[in-house]
Amino acid sequence: MTAGRSRARCVARAALLGAFVCATAACGSSKSAESTEPNEPMSTWEEPASYSYTLTSSTQVLAGTFRVKVRNGKAAEVVGLDEDSRRQAQDLPGDVPTIGELLKTLNRARSEDADTAEADYAADGHPLRISLDWDKNSIDDEALYTISSYEPTPG
Template sequence: MTAGPFRSRSAAAAALLGALACAGAGCGSSGTPTAGATATAGPVREWQEPAAYTYTLTSSTQVLAGTFRVKVRDGKVVEVVGADADSRRQAQNPRSEIPTIGKLLAMLDRARGEHAHTAEADYADDGRPLRIVLDQDENSIDDEAFYTISSYEPGTLSTP
């Protein structure tokens, strides 16, 4: 019968040690995030969207689903190539809005400002997002959005 209280004390001690280690390591600081860091509070990134870059977006939302290679110049999407037939069809649809990384970050900031149920991001060492998860209302169906940002390549404005 002593195993129950012993486990409780052990768990409490482990939680206390974890909290102390976290406090000593600066958990929750606003320094440069690491690749595995997840932020659920305000913005913690220091990344600034460059004038030119290319990236791959994998999106799973009610309005945009698929994998897209996206070229951005001066804050605007200038070229989109879908990875499969459905993504290519969506990329050709003028009503499909393929976001820049800056727009994805703005959506994340807006969701946080509106106290969305979920507004999370994982960041690379340089501060750019690798994954963004949004869910405005826990009880709403089909308002979730999952974005994965990969194959990021900074570019120059002279690159066609």
């Protein structure tokens, strides 16, 4: 009779442990719920071939405010509007992204389960603000992009 009770207790403990593990796993998987905030719909905006916009960026690589002219889907002219951005626009003009490239980065962050991958959109669907943090426990991987003065231009 002792062996029967011991086995029953072992099975009960295993079932309880299994339920605990399942519950813990369910709690830990809330990251996908976090990435679907109310302001998180995928943008239906289609990037035009030509437009201009102002980008304010605070990242480890790209910091400052830039006036960007996009032609044929590529950043054709980049003007720094402050001391840091003037230097970067001169030294690294190819590092200033188009809005389409920013959206690709946002989508990649979402697909790779970044801790933060959020955007706010204008009425026409183009992003106004993109906030990224790949790993909340890492330093210097955060990025904040603010998009203003967006104007489509004739090709």
